Amino acid sequence: MKVLLVDDSATMRTIQKRCLTTLGVKNVVEAADGLQAIKLFLSGGFDIVFTDWNMPNMDGLQLLMEIRKTDKTIPVIMITTEAERARVIIAVQAGISDYLVKPFSPEALNEKLSKWVGVPA
Amino acid sequence: MITQTKTKAESTTNLLNPIIGSVLRTFERMLQCVPRRSGLELKHKDSPKFPLSAIVALTGDMNGTIVFSVSEAVSLEIVHRLLGEVVHEINSEVCDAVGEIANMIAGSAKAELEHLNLTLGIPNMVVGTGHEVYYPPEVAHPLCIYFESEMGQFMIEFGFRE
Secondary structure: OEEEEEOOOHHHHHHHHHHHHHOOOOEEEEEOOHHHHHHHHHOOOOOEEEEOOOOOOOOHHHHHHHHHHHOOOOOEEEEEOOOOHHHHHHHHHHOOOEEEEOOOOHHHHHHHHHHHHOOOO | OHHHHHHHHHHHHHHHHHHHHHHHHHHHHHHOOOOEEEEEEEOOOOOOOOOEEEEEEEEOOOEEEEEEEEOHHHHHHHHHHHHOOOOOOOOHHHHHHHHHHHHHHHHHHHHHOHHHOOEEOOOEEEEOOOOOOOOOOOOOOOEEEEEEOOOOOEEEEEEEEO
């Protein structure tokens, strides 16, 4: 499984990458914003995308919309502080697969990631 | 004038509880720490200062800033608790971790203030002993909320203009 992990915070990428590694996922590619991420994504081969929403250059919602232009089915999971109902609806309408709100407990992160990488938490 | 002052006071009070709630939520979930509120005051020239601040702008029906200021000990412990790494001084890694905690505090408060249609900015970091954060003149009374915790002392200050 090849994962694209997108967050402008290196701290958040490290936390999520460690969780994925614990779940047995070794092939994790990191991007610090949507612009970097879409270039990597279009190079192909990814099975799932985890992305933040608020990032410089290209945010997570724009990234999602760019991904959906070429791939309607790849799971894209938003991990973000954007928790308002209206914002979640926008993301759902744009084709988000799942959602995890920051701040999250270690258990919540583990549960969400394991659900999508197919490994029991 | 009385009405205007009252409106501003009500607005500030309405912001206070969501911000305190989001601080507690963020520390409990991300850092496994339960902070205790130790003080509240209007910001003044002698307000305590901390060496590291994360400044997050919120824009929408109200425009303002939330500042998360921490002692060096708290900043280093944040990295330790988030990443399990021991660091001995404030560096880019510490700034990133503290900025992310500030982002979550502001974002989680924003979620409770949905009716204000706020948009969150990217955190800006300021490092330096005794640094001061200034607000535009329209922000009459920025508020400081102080916290104690097993990790050390920290502060949230915020100011909004309507």
